[in-house]
Amino acid sequence: MTRARRGPQKRVVPMKRAELDALRTEVRRKKGAAARWNADPDEVQKSVAQLVLSLVEFLRKLLERQAIRRMDAGTLTEDQVEAIGLALMKLEEAVRDLATRFGVRPEDLNLDLGPLGRLH
Amino acid sequence: MTGLYVYALVPASVDAPLGTGLLEEELRVVSLGPIAAVVGEVDDTPSIAPASLRLHDEVVRRIARSSDAILPFRFGATVTSEAELAEGLAPRVEALATTLHRTRGCDQMTLRLYAEGGAPPPTPQTAAGPGTRWLRQRSAEQASSVPELARVRAALALCTRAESVELHDSPPLRASIFHLVERARLTEYRSQVDALAAAIAPARVAPTGPWPPYAFTELE
Amino acid sequence: MSRRSLQTGPTTKRHASARRTRTRDEDEDLLAQADASLLELVDHVLNRGVMITGDLVLGLADVDLVYVRLSALLCAADRVLGPGAKR
Numbered sequence: 180m181t182r183a184r185r186g187p188q189k190r191v192v193p194m195k196r197a198e199l200d201a202l203r204t205e206v207r208r209k210k211g212a213a214a215r216w217n218a219d220p221d222e223v224q225k226s227v228a229q230l231v232l233s234l235v236e237f238l239r240k241l242l243e244r245q246a247i248r249r250m251d252a253g254t255l256t257e258d259q260v261e262a263i264g265l266a267l268m269k270l271e272e273a274v275r276d277l278a279t280r281f282g283v284r285p286e287d288l289n290l291d292l293g294p295l296g297r298l299h
Numbered sequence: 300m301t302g303l304y305v306y307a308l309v310p311a312s313v314d315a316p317l318g319t320g321l322l323e324e325e326l327r328v329v330s331l332g333p334i335a336a337v338v339g340e341v342d343d344t345p346s347i348a349p350a351s352l353r354l355h356d357e358v359v360r361r362i363a364r365s366s367d368a369i370l371p372f373r374f375g376a377t378v379t380s381e382a383e384l385a386e387g388l389a390p391r392v393e394a395l396a397t398t399l400h401r402t403r404g405c406d407q408m409t410l411r412l413y414a415e416g417g418a419p420p421p422t423p424q425t426a427a428g429p430g431t432r433w434l435r436q437r438s439a440e441q442a443s444s445v446p447e448l449a450r451v452r453a454a455l456a457l458c459t460r461a462e463s464v465e466l467h468d469s470p471p472l473r474a475s476i477f478h479l480v481e482r483a484r485l486t487e488y489r490s491q492v493d494a495l496a497a498a499i500a501p502a503r504v505a506p507t508g509p510w511p512p513y514a515f516t517e518l519e
Numbered sequence: 520m521s522r523r524s525l526q527t528g529p530t531t532k533r534h535a536s537a538r539r540t541r542t543r544d545e546d547e548d549l550l551a552q553a554d555a556s557l558l559e560l561v562d563h564v565l566n567r568g569v570m571i572t573g574d575l576v577l578g579l580a581d582v583d584l585v586y587v588r589l590s591a592l593l594c595a596a597d598r599v600l601g602p603g604a605k606r
Contacts, residue, residue, distance in 0.1 A: 206561055
């Protein structure tokens with residue numbers, strides 16, 4: 180029975196520059212997903228805004244994913260699709276505007292969806 | 300101040316001894332009921348550097364050779380005591396035991412799918428309202444103009460026990476596909492991946508592995 | 520075999536777990552110079568794997584106080600109540 184070999188087996192195909200950069204971007208993005216929150220005593224409002232908006236954005240992404248799943252599965256009426264779509268649009272805009280107002284960058288709102296974000 | 304560095308979870312029935320860890324400390328097994336944690340005593344938390352990351356992976360692989368199933372820990376997990384470890388994992392022990400069981404006899408293979416983007420999906424021009432158009436657009440973006448993805452998944456479905464897919468928005472990297480593959484079927488898996496090359500060109504799939512099952516530590 | 524020496528940092532006494540806070544800069548240096556092999560290693564060993572702390576760690580005054588596992592709090596409504604249920 181073969182056991183996991185020491186060290187990853189590399190495929191000998193040259194990687195294009197663009198591919199390497201893209202991999203770097205994605206690895207970086209996933210690593211940067213906000214994992215630890217501490218209130219900054221000098222900028223308490225901004226810290227609070229960042230935490231709240233991160234959670235809202237997390238929930239918004241999750242709601243969007245659920246809505247799409249149900250729309251594709253046909254378990255939403257046309258009216259529901261329209262109403263939910265509008266709500267998500269406005270929610271996304273609201274989060275973005277509030278973040279700007281508090282000086283919170285989009286990348287600071289990035290809570291990893293984890294297993295909930297996987298494609299099924 | 301001494302701490303315990305946590306490397307992996309294994310079945311409670313694992314055979315000790317398991318060798319040594321990052322700092323050549325003796326590895327020991329902490330029982331958590333149906334599962335056990337493999338830990339090593341360390342004085343300091345290792346900081347992130349390529350050498351440390353590689354060593355962590357090496358130690359996990361070494362443990363994997365003595366255990367049929369394994370859930371690797373993320374790099375850098377240290378606790379001050381066994382009690383803290385037990386307390387931290389207590390609410391999830393059952394779920395972790397199930398997840399661990401799923402990995403028995405398997406390694407992970409990772410595929411990165413590189414493809415040039417097709418044209419972005421056209422905004423559905425229907426008489427539908429703005430909300431509907433927005434949602435349909437999002438749905439189309441998610442399903443993505445990555446036809447190669449479905450092809451790859453279908454080609455490998457039969458020789459994988461589990462699959463996890465992440466879509467990416469950094470062209471040409473379109474998706475990462477993680478597969479749990481029985482060790483006995485790794486050769487079959489690799490030949491399938493090779494056979495795909497011609498079928499999906501100019502898109503390509505870059506496999507790495509086998510890995511310990513880092514991407515299969517949570518049930519979906 | 521010579522004793523391995525790893526870069527280590529002082530164990531932070533104030534944290535509940537002996538975990539050193541990583542700075543953004545060190546992480547950036549690591550990634551900026553990384554080749555494909557190191558990127559793959561980072562993606563597996565640093566972005567995945569079991570964590571005791573979960574998705575989000577909340578703290579005050581640099582002390583970690585609460586671990587939040589977001590997925591544990593959530594479940595799709597139509598999976599719990601069934602597709603026929605209202606709302």
